[in-house]
Ligand code: BEZ
């Protein structure tokens with residue numbers, strides 16, 4: 001077959017996929033070709049525009065290394081990460097909603113005892129976080145692993161300033177007690193712009209968009225027999241809640257970080273200064289085909 005033109009090329013490419021070895025690869029490849037060709041037919045790029053598009057993707061790839069993942073940022077800012085999340089995480093009543101993981105999770109965060117202050121050398125308004133982890137039916141889950149991480153009050157994560165601060169901070173791993181509860185102290189996080197010194201930043205500027213995320217604390221919670229929960233809790237009142245650059249905000253994840261006067265805090269600690277207090281009850285979804293006892 002030859003002499004393809006605008007009307008025949010799509011069918012020709014689709015026919016070429018007939019021998020794909022795996023049904024899923026065939027299905028995904030066909031959809032890719034159909035949608036990509038439809039995009040080109042709609043946009044009708046000039047040769048220069050198409051070369052610029054390839055250059056954008058090339059620079060996006062070159063920006064990626066073990067510390068920076070510009071393709072995930074692209075997926076996040078085009079709403080694709082949250083679309084994939086929505087498709088994969090329909091949540092039953094009682095289970096906490098999910099949101100994006102983001103690039104600042106660290107696999108080997110230090111495990112700390114409940115009640116630890118994880119702010120390290122960072123200065124800011126003290127924040128107490130207390131919470132519970134339960135099955136969606138309300139049964140408390142003892143021994144659940146709770147990873148937390150958040151930005152400082154300038155909007156930076158520890159990993160963005162490791163040379164200055166010397167060690168990980170504002171992140172740790174806790175385990176729930178027999179009552180399914182955990183708690184820790186840190187500093188209240190601020191809103192921040194996502195890394196915007198690369199191709200994704202250029203794209204946002206060209207699209208007339210700001211790069212900001214509303215202030216939040218990240219949680220990743222795991223317990224045997226339950227789906228891992230990846231979510232954040234957002235600070236109520238933040239001015240970016242309705243325009244999060246990565247489309248990650250859900251009403252059920254917004255909470256008052258209540259300002260409390262000096263005095264005895266809910267965990268018994270005596271505070272000489274005012275502090276902020278967040279309490280959140282997390283619900284986990286049971287794995288459908290779990291072999292673990294309920
Ligand atoms: C974050 O919340 O850490 C984040 C999420 C998506 C893109 C950039 C940052």
Ligand code: FE
Pocket residue numbers: 102104150151216218
């Ligand atoms: Fe974040």
